[in-house]
Amino acid sequence: MSQNIITIDGPSGAGKSTITRLVAARLGLRYLDTGAMYRAATLHCMRVGIRLDDPKAVAGAIKSLQLDVELVQDGPVRVRISGQDVTDKIRTPEVTRNIHYVADVMEVRNWLVEMQRKIGLQGDLVTEGRDQGTLVFPHADLKVYLFASPEVRARRRFNELKERGMESSYDEVLKDVSQRDHLDMSRELGGLRKAMDAVELDTSSLTPDEVAESIIKLAKGRLAAKTRKIDKSKLGLK
Ligand code: DC
Numbered sequence: 001m002s003q004n005i006i007t008i009d010g011p012s013g014a015g016k017s018t019i020t021r022l023v024a025a026r027l028g029l030r031y032l033d034t035g036a037m038y039r040a041a042t043l044h045c046m047r048v049g050i051r052l053d054d055p056k057a058v059a060g061a062i063k064s065l066q067l068d069v070e071l072v073q074d075g076p077v078r079v080r081i082s083g084q085d086v087t088d089k090i091r092t093p094e095v096t097r098n099i100h101y102v103a104d105v106m107e108v109r110n111w112l113v114e115m116q117r118k119i120g121l122q123g124d125l126v127t128e129g130r131d132q133g134t135l136v137f138p139h140a141d142l143k144v145y146l147f148a149s150p151e152v153r154a155r156r157r158f159n160e161l162k163e164r165g166m167e168s169s170y171d172e173v174l175k176d177v178s179q180r181d182h183l184d185m186s187r188e189l190g191g192l193r194k195a196m197d198a199v200e201l202d203t204s205s206l207t208p209d210e211v212a213e214s215i216i217k218l219a220k221g222r223l224a225a226k227t228r229k230i231d232k233s234k235l236g237l238k
Contacts, residue, residue, distance in 0.1 A: 004029065004124040004226070005139075006219055007132035010146035011192060012180050013153030015203045015211065017076075019146065020128040022212035025074050027126070027219060032069075032119055033077045034129035034136075037112050039090035040067055040079045042102040046094070047081075052101040059107035069119065100183040109190050130184055133195035142222045143198035144215055150177050152204045 006029070008020045017033060024031035042052075044065045050057040068080040078087045089095075102108055116136050119125065129136070133143035148156075154174035161168045184192040194200060199218060203211050 014146040032127040131190035145194040145198040
């Protein structure tokens, strides 16, 4: 693979988005948030008005989804449905609650995985999700699996909601986090799993900056080794 690909997978609240963006910006690579693609697919199905618990209806509705994903330097991935920017609209609690119906459907996953691989072919990439290292980019140069205890992730989420002025209770948020873990891990195709060759990083007691710096160090080592290998093979050396 000539493109440099770094995958960052893990459960929700492990700090993937912040950390992946820091890594991408500091290494000058493009950043892809695949969760945004599943969110957009969910919003589309909700708008079409089908029964979300009917996988056939979801597979049918997805055929009319015109999804445009724009990778932005130093910012969140911008997503458009039929030309309309929905970058903020995909972040509502309703969308989050309904994602699992859509993300469980094989036709949806196959379509989005294909789109993600095409994006990978267009240049160097740091990509985050649940299945990036296991399924989408099995030959990635560096695979990272981020995690933190459910309690730590729930506390982060609770504080984030509080900052945004949204009422919630810590116990409710913790229940939500555990439920999403269960849904993400029990998904047959593209479920959340650590790739065998992924580097595991526990983010519980580290700042995003510290985690990003560890990943950057690893990435620089891997990419330098890859360049040396390519140079040697060009010279016909072993
Ligand atoms: O990263 P996020 O919380 O925005 O992702 C939302 C949901 O999308 C997540 O709960 C599961 C699904 N998802 C997925 O199934 N596969 C991915 N590669 C990324 C996200």
